[in-house]
Amino acid sequence: MSMPARLALWLDLIRWDRPAGWLLLLWPTLSALWVAAHGFPGWHLLAVFTLGTVLMRSAGCCLNDVADREFDRHVKRTAQRPVTAGRIGVKQALAVGAVLALAAFALVLTTNAAAIAWSFAALAVALLYPYAKRVVSMPQAVLGVAFSFGIPMAFAAVQSRVPLLAWVLLLGNLFWVLAYDTEYAMVDRDDDLRIGIKTSAITLGRADVAVVMACYGAYLALWLLALAPRGLGWPFWLGIAAALAQALWHWRLIRDRTREGCFQAFRLNHWVGFAVFAGIAGGYALK
DSSP states (O other): OOHHHHHHHHHHHTTTTOTHHHHHHHHHHHHHHHHHHTSOOOHHHHHHHHHHHHHHHHHHHHHHHHHTHHHHTTSTTTTTSTTTTTSSOHHHHHHHHHHHHHHHHHHHTTSOHHHHHHHHHHHHHHHHHHHHTTTOSOTHHHHHHHTTTHHHHHHHHHHSSOOHHHHHHHHHHHHHHHHHHHHHHHHTHHHHHHHTOOOHHHHHGGGHHHHHHHHHHHHHHHHHHHHGGGOOHHHHHHHHHHHHHHHHHHHHHHTTOOHHHHHHHHHTTHHHHHHHHHHHHHHHHTO
16 A cells, blocks of 8 residues: 555544544643633643644544444444544554554653643543443543543643642533533434443433533533633633533534434534633733
């Protein structure tokens, strides 16, 4: 196989043409950086956490596709993934993932001892998630921790410590991950029931839409309560309002539980995180 063809397969493996996944990780991480630094955190940390987010999400795709290759072939949406379809071998996919994870770790090494230490905990949670759906009735909660670990790492990199505020923001972000990943699970509910995978959409049953909306509310309420005392002014409140308006729109998309509506809601969720980040960054810029 030629190198350009191999590269095209690797890019397909890491979902390079579908940036929504790493954007969902990026916005809460950058929000935490701005909060920890009381404004712009500097170009070095911005580059480290932006590139690190892209690299770790890409590495996670490699591991997830290897772990789920036997399940994915029975799901309409995932049957043609490179590992599942046999276009990339397991060893090659794991090697690509390892290189990407090591590159991300190299970036962390340019920060400080606290961030380096927390990166091992983040890696452990990321490694656990692909196997959680075999034993946990709501594996989306495990993903919520994994997708929120950029928050304590951002505080560690800026302040060399992880204060209570970071954990409150992580908890709030976990609720957001539960909301959008349940929407994602609703797309594949029929397939997952047939092959025996555990997901929040299956566990919640007909309560799925109500719980998704409750999770959006908990996310925004926790971030609002945690950050309102910081005096970020009208940009922050506008950002929260914009995120809330999107959440209400998502209710219209998912209320009938159609595959198309649920997938559209999931795919556009990164704009919710962007609205909150823009409000935080704008608030600090005007202080």
